[in-house]
Amino acid sequence: MARKNHRFTLAARPVGLPKPTDFAYEEQDLPELRDGELLVKVQYISLDPAMRGWMNEGKSYIRPIAIGELMRAIAIGSVIDSKNPKFNVGTHVLGMFGLQEYAVTNGEGVTPVDPKLAPLPVMLGTLGMPGLTAYFGLLDIGKPVAGNTVVVSGAAGAVGSVVGQIAKIHGCRTVGIAGGAAKCRYLSEIGFDAAIDYQAGDIKAALREHCPKGIDVFFDNVGGDILDAALTQLAMHARVIICGAISQYNNTTPVKGPTNYLSLLVNRASMTGMVVMDYTPRFGAAVAEMAKWMAAGKLKSREDIVPGLENFPTALLKLFSGENHGKLLLEVA
Amino acid sequence: MARKNHRFTLAARPVGLPKPTDFAYEEQDLPELRDGELLVKVQYISLDPAMRGWMNEGKSYIRPIAIGELMRAIAIGSVIDSKNPKFNVGTHVLGMFGLQEYAVTNGEGVTPVDPKLAPLPVMLGTLGMPGLTAYFGLLDIGKPVAGNTVVVSGAAGAVGSVVGQIAKIHGCRTVGIAGGAAKCRYLSEIGFDAAIDYQAGDIKAALREHCPKGIDVFFDNVGGDILDAALTQLAMHARVIICGAISQYNNTTPVKGPTNYLSLLVNRASMTGMVVMDYTPRFGAAVAEMAKWMAAGKLKSREDIVPGLENFPTALLKLFSGENHGKLLLEVA
Numbered sequence: 001m002a003r004k005n006h007r008f009t010l011a012a013r014p015v016g017l018p019k020p021t022d023f024a025y026e027e028q029d030l031p032e033l034r035d036g037e038l039l040v041k042v043q044y045i046s047l048d049p050a051m052r053g054w055m056n057e058g059k060s061y062i063r064p065i066a067i068g069e070l071m072r073a074i075a076i077g078s079v080i081d082s083k084n085p086k087f088n089v090g091t092h093v094l095g096m097f098g099l100q101e102y103a104v105t106n107g108e109g110v111t112p113v114d115p116k117l118a119p120l121p122v123m124l125g126t127l128g129m130p131g132l133t134a135y136f137g138l139l140d141i142g143k144p145v146a147g148n149t150v151v152v153s154g155a156a157g158a159v160g161s162v163v164g165q166i167a168k169i170h171g172c173r174t175v176g177i178a179g180g181a182a183k184c185r186y187l188s189e190i191g192f193d194a195a196i197d198y199q200a201g202d203i204k205a206a207l208r209e210h211c212p213k214g215i216d217v218f219f220d221n222v223g224g225d226i227l228d229a230a231l232t233q234l235a236m237h238a239r240v241i242i243c244g245a246i247s248q249y250n251n252t253t254p255v256k257g258p259t260n261y262l263s264l265l266v267n268r269a270s271m272t273g274m275v276v277m278d279y280t281p282r283f284g285a286a287v288a289e290m291a292k293w294m295a296a297g298k299l300k301s302r303e304d305i306v307p308g309l310e311n312f313p314t315a316l317l318k319l320f321s322g323e324n325h326g327k328l329l330l331e332v333a
Numbered sequence: 334m335a336r337k338n339h340r341f342t343l344a345a346r347p348v349g350l351p352k353p354t355d356f357a358y359e360e361q362d363l364p365e366l367r368d369g370e371l372l373v374k375v376q377y378i379s380l381d382p383a384m385r386g387w388m389n390e391g392k393s394y395i396r397p398i399a400i401g402e403l404m405r406a407i408a409i410g411s412v413i414d415s416k417n418p419k420f421n422v423g424t425h426v427l428g429m430f431g432l433q434e435y436a437v438t439n440g441e442g443v444t445p446v447d448p449k450l451a452p453l454p455v456m457l458g459t460l461g462m463p464g465l466t467a468y469f470g471l472l473d474i475g476k477p478v479a480g481n482t483v484v485v486s487g488a489a490g491a492v493g494s495v496v497g498q499i500a501k502i503h504g505c506r507t508v509g510i511a512g513g514a515a516k517c518r519y520l521s522e523i524g525f526d527a528a529i530d531y532q533a534g535d536i537k538a539a540l541r542e543h544c545p546k547g548i549d550v551f552f553d554n555v556g557g558d559i560l561d562a563a564l565t566q567l568a569m570h571a572r573v574i575i576c577g578a579i580s581q582y583n584n585t586t587p588v589k590g591p592t593n594y595l596s597l598l599v600n601r602a603s604m605t606g607m608v609v610m611d612y613t614p615r616f617g618a619a620v621a622e623m624a625k626w627m628a629a630g631k632l633k634s635r636e637d638i639v640p641g642l643e644n645f646p647t648a649l650l651k652l653f654s655g656e657n658h659g660k661l662l663l664e665v666a
Binding site: 258260263266270272274 | 392393394556561576577578581587589590597602603604607608611
């Protein structure tokens with residue numbers, strides 16, 4: 001008898017926040033493996049703000065998910081059957097396995113991971129795409145130098161928390177913007193010099209207070225009013241990294257453009273977009289460096305693990321309400 | 334009897350478009366020259382979009398003009414009296430002489446110009462600040478390479494027309510955006526590959542037609558809807574130069590931020606502000622190179638000269654209505 005797989009497909013393109021009915025939970029028989037294929041038992045699935053963009057139609061940095069297609073997601077699992085000589089049963093692997101219990105793949109884009117390097121959830125967070133996004137966005141685009149003031153929005157998130165810690169390792173003053181007192185306490189715990197609670201009042205005044213010499217590097221995950229406030233406080237030759245705009249992803253009205261963009265002119269500053277996939281050839285070296293920082297206690301990681309594949313639609317919403325504390329993951333039973 | 338000077342001071346901070354009553358036309362006695370000073374008879378005064386920003390309060394790249402203070406302007410004139418050994422009577426000079434007939438100065442920031450190099454009006458246009466803005470903005474920030482598609486807004490203006498011609502000299506496909514058929518014809522005359530009349534219809538569709546491989550370099554003088562349209566058509570790794578935003582300078586509502594700024598992320602593109610004053614040490618070399626291009630017929634210049642200092646308030650408005658054809662200057666009798 002065939003093994004059963006359970007999975008989520010995209011049932012409808014969400015308007016605003018994704019609703020449970022935008023997804024379909026399906027049962028299917030797993031096919032027999034063909035030559036060159038392997039079967040992965042998925043263990044942890046990464047839930048990322050970028051997923052919201054993949055559900056929309058229209059040109060972006062990646063093809064939109066089609067209606068009826070498996071929900072795209074990065075995940076980690078172990079090989080439980082293999083007709084591919086490159087992957088042995090028992091190996092842990094990372095890949096675009098999607099929102100499902102089991103993945104059948106020909107091994108393309110699948111990377112073996114060493115579970116001794118770090119716990120599997122960390123490999124989807126601080127040592128995974130979010131950590132790599134922080135690493136390359138901050139270092140390659142932000143080009144921070146010791147003494148610079150580095151501000152990051154979404155600072156308690158999977159990307160933001162790593163941005164702040166890497167900036168600190170490079171001798172910068174680090175200021176994080178996050179929502180709520182608990183997240184701001186967490187920023188202090190992991191070494192941010194200052195934390196700004198955007199729910200607590202005037203962001204612009206807080207930035208002025210905590211960045212007396214202006215902002216040299218602003219790493220933006222949020223967009224909207226927070227980006228606009230940061231633009232008013234740029235130092236000369238500031239670098240703004242556009243990594244995401246989570247405040248705008250569920251808009252049913254047009255995106256809020258940065259009203260204060262002429263601050264780029266006044267301050268001879270730049271605003272640059274980045275996509276982590278461009279840095280694939282350097283992932284190995286970056287993970288090795290970050291693993292060393294983790295071992296030395298300089299880079300801390302936190303995961304928010306929701307058990308149960310079937311909880312995907314509600315778990316995803318934690319990203320947009322800001323409820324998650326650390327990297328949000330689904331654990332597949 | 335003392336020589337009389339006539340000048341414009343800023344009487345009130347304009348709200349929206351500057352009105353004649355925002356300026357005061359004054360007569361004053363010129364003082365006797367002190368040691369180290371020289372007296373300049375002003376001949377041509379440059380009228381620039383940037384002047385609108387100087388009239389506003391608030392932090393910018395230059396101190397705002399105070400109420401009651403001489404209206405700031407770059408101008409060219411000749412030395413008619415001198416107690417400064419560095420400047421002889423008869424020398425032509427360029428400086429921040431302001432909106433007046435005569436300027437008394439200690440020579441700081443005053444540069445002798447050679448009237449044999451080019452007609453004086455050209456030295457305030459193509460071989461002056463606008464030309465230098467085009468030169469450094471395009472080459473240093475835009476970094477065009479042969480075969481790139483370079484788009485410029487405000488293309489028939491003093492900066493934009495030079496941007497397009499320098500891009501052409503560097504082997505780029507050049508597309509200009511301007512208002513009205515006459516300006517678009519002018520763009521063809523000076524060698525643009527395509528001209529888009531923003532008054533004639535859908536800018537986005539026109540950009541798609543004329544930039545089939547996307548926009549590699551967008552040099553923006555205009556902001557607003559034109560910037561937003563250009564952002565939708567960026568090529569990968571595009572460079573957007575923020576030189577100005579004339580469509581927004583007279584706003585009484587907040588500046589329109591670029592709604593499509595997330596195109597920077599999708600296309601790994603950058604948006605960078607520039608101020609020409611940062612390149613002062615390289616002005617001489619740039620003017621020399623541009624003068625060679627002019628002599629070779631590769632760089633054409635056009636000036637729109639309004640006679641009469643007293644016509645300043647109405648002449649200035651031509652910049653914002655788009656009525657001027659080429660570099661706008663006042664000729665002082």
